[in-house]
Amino acid sequence: MPPIRHSHPRSTASVAGHPIHVMLVPFPIVSFIFALVTDIVYWRTSELMWLEFSAWLLFAGIVFGALAALFGAIDLLSRKEVRALRPAWAHAIGNVVVLGLAFVNNLVHAGDGWTAVVPYGLILSALTVLALLVTGWLGASLVHVHGVGVQDHVD
Numbered sequence: 001m002p003p004i005r006h007s008h009p010r011s012t013a014s015v016a017g018h019p020i021h022v023m024l025v026p027f028p029i030v031s032f033i034f035a036l037v038t039d040i041v042y043w044r045t046s047e048l049m050w051l052e053f054s055a056w057l058l059f060a061g062i063v064f065g066a067l068a069a070l071f072g073a074i075d076l077l078s079r080k081e082v083r084a085l086r087p088a089w090a091h092a093i094g095n096v097v098v099l100g101l102a103f104v105n106n107l108v109h110a111g112d113g114w115t116a117v118v119p120y121g122l123i124l125s126a127l128t129v130l131a132l133l134v135t136g137w138l139g140a141s142l143v144h145v146h147g148v149g150v151q152d153h154v155d
Helices: 020-024 026-045 048-078 086-109 120-144
Strands: none
Touching: 020 026, 020 048, 026 048, 026 086, 026 120, 048 086, 086 120
């Protein structure tokens, strides 16, 4: 069998060829989207349980987002061919913005009752999800257009 040529930029931080960054990314995405949902439910019901859900979802999203950022930074900084891709830097910087918004939002959610969510927590949750849509699109283009972390098929 001839050796595999890598025509796609490979992931440095991977397990059995699967990029760790890509494995971790769904956790903060889901956490931040559900934080927005639970903020909306709290806004409509005033049930404190939903405020607590939001705060914990934000915390989980920040933790997993920081881990995903760490492994994404390893791939970005260790691979010249990845750094050369235009969406790579916008994706990385955008995700730092997402984590920053989520962190500030978590501080806001640490407040007391209604003012912890309405209006600033709700606005920050919505901005986080909007920024996430943009960075998710950029990340998807790195994989689907530029093939970052995609293994070559061997027949």
